[in-house]
Amino acid sequence: MNIFIGTVKKYCLFSGRASRKEFWIFFLVYFLGGVILSTIDFFLAWNGLLRTIWEVSLFLPFLGVAIRRLHDINRKGWWVLVPFYNLYLFSLDGEQEENSFGSIPVL
Incomplete structure (x- = not known):
């Protein structure tokens, strides 16, 4: 959970x-x-209110960590705009030495 909170705190960090x-x-x-909140929304008949709040509030942190993940494999952040191919890219090993986007991540 500390990793999740740490990533949320870096919500506007698109470098590194x-x-x-x-x-x-x-x-x-x-x-x-999102799945848990969708279930709660369903049973309370709130039409997705909780999940929408969750998704909107975590959009920037997700975008930031996705771009930083692409940087770890030495790709530019614009690759985040290409759907589905990103899942493959996100699963690749990062560069084992410093690259043009910074030093090796600690985690």
Whole structure:
């Protein structure tokens, strides 16, 4: 959970690098939180209010960690605009030495 909170605190950080671990933990909590809130919305007949708040509030942190993850594999952040191919890119190992986007991430 500390990794998730740390990533949220870096919500407008689009430079630097993010490890696979940081990205996938954030993505898992983001996804599962959305599923849980959708279920609550369904039973309370709130028409997706909680999930919408969750998605909107975490959009920038998700975009930031996705761009930093792309930087870790030495790709420009614009690749985040290409759907589905990103899932493959996010699963690749990061560069094992400093690259043009910064030093190796700690996580």
